[in-house]
Amino acid sequence: MRSFLNQLNPSLKAITVVLLVCLLTFVFDPFTPLIYCMFTVMVTIICGKVAWKWYTLYFSVIFLLSFGMLWTTIAFADQPTNPGVTMHILFWDLPKEDVTVAAALTLRMLAFASLSFMFIFTTNMVDFILSVMQQFKLPPKLAYGVLAGYRFLPLIKEELIQIRSAHRIRGIHRANGIKGSIQQYKRFAIPLLAGAIRKAERTAIAMESKGFNGDRDRTFYRQFTLKWKDWGFLGMMLIVFLITVLFSMKLGYFSWYKGQF
Amino acid sequence: MINVSELSLWFDGNDEKAIIQTLSFQLNKGEAMLLLGPSGSGKSTLTRCLNGIYPRELEGMLKGDIHIYDHSIREAHPGTISKQVGVVFQDPETQFCMLTVEDEIAFGLENIRTPSNEIEAKIDEALELVQLSSYKHASINTLSGGQKQKLALACVLALQPNYLVLDEPTANLDPKSTKEFIQTIRHVWTEQQIGLIVIEHQLEGWITFINRAFILSKTGKGIYDGPLVKLIETNREMLQQQGIRLPKITDLVLTATRQNKASYKKIPLSNEDVLSSVTMDASFLERNRVEIAKPQKKNVILSASDVNLYKNQQRILNQLTVRLYDQSFVAIVGPNGSGKTSMTRLLSGIDRPSNGDIRLYQRPLNEWQEKDVRKQIGYVFQNPEHQFITDTVYNEIAFSLRLGGEHRESVIQEQVQNTLSHCELQGLGHLHPYSLSQGQKRRLSVATMIVDDQQVLFLDEPTFGQDAASTAKIMDLLEQRHRQGTTIIMVTHDMDLVDKYADRVLVLEKGEIVADQSPDQLWKQEKSVIKRWHLDYPNRIQLKQQMEEDRHAFVSKST
Numbered sequence: 001m002r003s004f005l006n007q008l009n010p011s012l013k014a015i016t017v018v019l020l021v022c023l024l025t026f027v028f029d030p031f032t033p034l035i036y037c038m039f040t041v042m043v044t045i046i047c048g049k050v051a052w053k054w055y056t057l058y059f060s061v062i063f064l065l066s067f068g069m070l071w072t073t074i075a076f077a078d079q080p081t082n083p084g085v086t087m088h089i090l091f092w093d094l095p096k097e098d099v100t101v102a103a104a105l106t107l108r109m110l111a112f113a114s115l116s117f118m119f120i121f122t123t124n125m126v127d128f129i130l131s132v133m134q135q136f137k138l139p140p141k142l143a144y145g146v147l148a149g150y151r152f153l154p155l156i157k158e159e160l161i162q163i164r165s166a167h168r169i170r171g172i173h174r175a176n177g178i179k180g181s182i183q184q185y186k187r188f189a190i191p192l193l194a195g196a197i198r199k200a201e202r203t204a205i206a207m208e209s210k211g212f213n214g215d216r217d218r219t220f221y222r223q224f225t226l227k228w229k230d231w232g233f234l235g236m237m238l239i240v241f242l243i244t245v246l247f248s249m250k251l252g253y254f255s256w257y258k259g260q261f
Numbered sequence: 262m263i264n265v266s267e268l269s270l271w272f273d274g275n276d277e278k279a280i281i282q283t284l285s286f287q288l289n290k291g292e293a294m295l296l297l298g299p300s301g302s303g304k305s306t307l308t309r310c311l312n313g314i315y316p317r318e319l320e321g322m323l324k325g326d327i328h329i330y331d332h333s334i335r336e337a338h339p340g341t342i343s344k345q346v347g348v349v350f351q352d353p354e355t356q357f358c359m360l361t362v363e364d365e366i367a368f369g370l371e372n373i374r375t376p377s378n379e380i381e382a383k384i385d386e387a388l389e390l391v392q393l394s395s396y397k398h399a400s401i402n403t404l405s406g407g408q409k410q411k412l413a414l415a416c417v418l419a420l421q422p423n424y425l426v427l428d429e430p431t432a433n434l435d436p437k438s439t440k441e442f443i444q445t446i447r448h449v450w451t452e453q454q455i456g457l458i459v460i461e462h463q464l465e466g467w468i469t470f471i472n473r474a475f476i477l478s479k480t481g482k483g484i485y486d487g488p489l490v491k492l493i494e495t496n497r498e499m500l501q502q503q504g505i506r507l508p509k510i511t512d513l514v515l516t517a518t519r520q521n522k523a524s525y526k527k528i529p530l531s532n533e534d535v536l537s538s539v540t541m542d543a544s545f546l547e548r549n550r551v552e553i554a555k556p557q558k559k560n561v562i563l564s565a566s567d568v569n570l571y572k573n574q575q576r577i578l579n580q581l582t583v584r585l586y587d588q589s590f591v592a593i594v595g596p597n598g599s600g601k602t603s604m605t606r607l608l609s610g611i612d613r614p615s616n617g618d619i620r621l622y623q624r625p626l627n628e629w630q631e632k633d634v635r636k637q638i639g640y641v642f643q644n645p646e647h648q649f650i651t652d653t654v655y656n657e658i659a660f661s662l663r664l665g666g667e668h669r670e671s672v673i674q675e676q677v678q679n680t681l682s683h684c685e686l687q688g689l690g691h692l693h694p695y696s697l698s699q700g701q702k703r704r705l706s707v708a709t710m711i712v713d714d715q716q717v718l719f720l721d722e723p724t725f726g727q728d729a730a731s732t733a734k735i736m737d738l739l740e741q742r743h744r745q746g747t748t749i750i751m752v753t754h755d756m757d758l759v760d761k762y763a764d765r766v767l768v769l770e771k772g773e774i775v776a777d778q779s780p781d782q783l784w785k786q787e788k789s790v791i792k793r794w795h796l797d798y799p800n801r802i803q804l805k806q807q808m809e810e811d812r813h814a815f816v817s818k819s820t
Contacts, residue, residue, distance in 0.1 A: 126359070126360055126364070144358050144368075147358050147359060147360075148357075148358035150360075151357065151358065151359075151360060151401075154402070155354060159647075162642065162644065162647050163647045165606070165611045165612075166642050166647035166648040167647075167648070167650060168611065168631075169609075169611065169635065169639075169640045169642075169648065169710075170635075170648060170650055170660065170661065170709065171632060171635050171660075171661055171664045172650065187650060191646050191647055191649065194646065194695060195646070199352075199354070199355045202350065202352055202355040202356070203355045203356070203357075203358060205309070205314060205350070206348075206350055206355065206356040206357070206358075206413075207358055207368075208312075208314060208339060208340060208343070209312050209314075209343055209347070209348045209350075209417070210343055210368060210369035210372055210416055210417065210420065211340040211341075211343035211344065211369055211372035211373045211420060212339075212340055212368070212369075212372045213338065213339035213340035213341075213372070214339070215340075217374065218371045218372060218374060219370075219371050219374050219375055219376060219377050219380070220371055220377060221363075221364070221367035221370065221371060221377060221380045221381070221384075222364070222367075223377060
């Protein structure tokens with residue numbers, strides 16, 4: 001059970017997340033996303049093997065951001081239709097309408113975040129791409145291109161550090177101001193690009209030497225299939241969403257998104 | 262059988278100069294040949310023809326043909342030749358597209374549609390062949406350069422090709438990994454009975470099991486095809502002209518012979534050959550380098566005391582304490598990852614230590630203005646391209662001089678011209694630095710670091726991946742600078758260079774200086790100690806030891 005999420009088919013898991021994000025955009029009240037967000041975090045905790053340190057860190061960043069968003073939405077809200085109905089929060093009396101809109105937006109963002117993190121923290125990037133290739137016919141040319149690029153990222157970072165210190169040795173000092181740093185990056189760009197193009201060409205040739213021709217007709221060492229539990233997960237997430245919506249309707253919180261902001 | 266017939270190749274925009282000219286040779290399965298030639302002789306272009314990338318991807322013209330068994334490369338569909346010809350390339354970093362060892366080997370097998378249930382067995386078999394079985398689940402990033410090359414080899418072997426082409430496979434490896442890799446190839450070649458083409462510019466190691474040599478000239482012409490030993494005996498000038506490095510031991514014995522200090526029955530190709538066929542005057546094996554008159558009083562230029570460096574909670578350097586003196590030539594040696602580069606980066610002020618004190622002329626380095634430090638200390642990086650800033654060779658050298666703003670343009674011009682000729686780059690001033698050859702790039706990066714008369718010069722493996730001629734030129738240049746009083750500190754794996762040029766060696770192991778002595782003292786260390794430090798004796802010492810052992814054996818036999 002601890003790694004149920006990690007064992008799911010990556011591409012169907014992605015579809016589940018995207019589907020729910022789409023459904024959540026139609027809802028415009030604070031209550032539904034709050035409940036659903038809590039549910040998603042709970043699922044992640046119970047059924048996922050996750051790097052908790054990073055999960056908490058990422059979540060706290062999003063939390064801070066959403067708090068800022070809550071604040072600005074209230075502060076820069078439109079003229080409310082019923083300015084008389086107010087809420088008392090700490091030292092302020094605020095129009096209830098504005099607070100509801102702001103909370104709905106903020107909690108929606110948190111719900112999106114919890115869903116994305118559930119996916120990101122329980123999915124291996126390579127597995128995801130391999131699975132998209134197998135289940136959804138992503139062209140191998142694209143898929144292996146992305147994988148090769150993924151391998152390059154740390155190499156390029158390392159090279160940038162090298163170039164920066166190599167240029168410092170030549171007597172170019174840290175840039176001042178925006179103009180200076182744009183110029184600086186222009187100077188870095190040439191050796192970096194020259195290196196990257198050469199690397200990419202070499203990798204492409206090496207891939208072809210191993211018989212790669214971009215054909216869809218290939219076998220797979222790691223096979224990804226769709227099992228009942230993958231569909232079960234999709235079903236469960238949808239049903240819980242439905243229940244949440246019904247529940248908040250019953251309590252009278254529910255509201256559709258009708259283009260308000 | 263591979264049959265290359267009358268192959269010529271031109272790139273677009275350079276119609277009059279062919280990269281390869283009317284090349285012909287045949288190679289049967291089970292045979293091996295060394296394809297030798299200087300940089301720029303079209304070796305890598307030929308590799309691309311052999312695995313069918315050219316002419317399909319060629320922007321240019323190809324005449325003649327290559328047949329692999331009955332199939333012409335002109336009709337090759339992408340990826341099909343890989344079942345016949347496997348290639349291992351030079352750069353260990355850029356041959357992979359997956360993250361783990363098993364996935365990478367599986368990638369090739371998937372491409373040729375090996376049934377899924379047979380893939381794992383084939384992966385195991387290939388890993389077994391290159392002795393990497395215990396790394397099956399490892400991430401490729403964690404492998405060393407030598408292991409990466411073995412993995413690249415395993416990847417192509419898994420496809421069971423009839424031919425193997427190795428395109429300078431050891432150019433980016435240190436001597437120890439090179440030795441291991443060549444051994445692995447030898448093992449694979451005898452085990453699998455495949456055809457082998459090794460493209461190289463040095464002979465060390467290969468020559469003991471590959472007899473046939475095919476030599477390409479600078480202009481891309483085949484100028485010799487036959488037994489290598491015969492060529493060394495009769496026409497070794499040709500090899501030298503083409504920048505091909507003889508095995509060091511062969512070179513040593515031949516030089517001794519020329520000075521009438523040795524004679525041989527058969528040209529020695531490896532250290533083992535020497536005893537049976539060479540008689541040598543022991544005096545030749547004494548260290549003979551011209552001592553440079555040293556000042557009586559040694560001035561400390563750079564000093565570090567109790568310097569520590571941590572990265573990601575890992576200790577890179579531990580309690581480093583060292584003094585570097587005026588006008589010395591220091592070599593820094595040790596296994597990969599022992600902190601050699603980190604140490605030079607700290608001492609030259611590129612990086613800051615986690616704690617500890619580094620002083621330049623008795624004054625703490627962090628109290629110096631950066632631009633004043635740069636006037637004292639130069640640093641040549643492993644990849645020269647990283648250091649290039651401007652778009653001509655001339656401006657590249659003039660850049661540092663102009664930066665100070667204290668020289669007039671006429672003075673600058675004179676100084677640049679001097680430096681250009683000093684570094685054998687005359688006449689190249691108008692070219693773009695990127696268009697130079699590897700050796701020229703390296704010399705240019707040295708040039709930019711000495712033009713301002715810097716007193717201290719750090720070099721990170723300056724001879725790495727260079728052919729014989731280019732190595733000699735760089736070392737000459739450094740020797741000259743040293744004579745003029747520059748302090749040189751060089752990270753290297755090449756013990757013969759250490760022996761010939763350095764007057765002091767620092768051995769690093771796991772971030773600590775474990776030895777600090779003259780080369781002569783270092784060579785007196787026990788074999789087990791030298792091995793633990795991943796070092797080797799230089800060739801003359803190895804020879805001396807062997808001859809002594811032999812004499813002992815002889816003496817004990819006769820008494």
